């Protein structure tokens with residue numbers, strides 16, 4: 031995507047507005063305009079990249095620093111009882127802005143927020159076969 035058309039790139043460049051929470055050299059954190067719960071924040075790398083797999087090398091420390099600061103601030107300012115951190119990668123996974131970001135969502139007892147999941151059951155030996163198939167695609171660090 032051309033960055034001119036990317037709303038998150040526009041926010042990073044300050045040509046579009048957002049409710050900014052925090053910024054460092056690598057990332058920004060803003061409030062989501064369509065929150066799951068009030069205080070729902072987004073952590074966004076400043077460099078345009080589409081998914082988790084496209085994150086620039088070396089960006090993780092700055093992203094995590096931003097995330098930790100914002101989580102701590104959310105917990106203390108809004109008296110959170112818990113929070114979720116998640117990211118959607120690809121349209122099939124629910125990604126709607128194709129500039130990578132992850133979500134931090136406030137959670138409270140009885141907040142009536144449910145991630146509806148129908149959990150599957152592995153058949154005999156199936157879990158081991160899945161694990162083996164995945165391990166074969168993890169490159170050795172040596």
Ligand SMILES: [Zn+2]
Nearest residue numbers: 036039078129
């Ligand atoms: Zn972008």
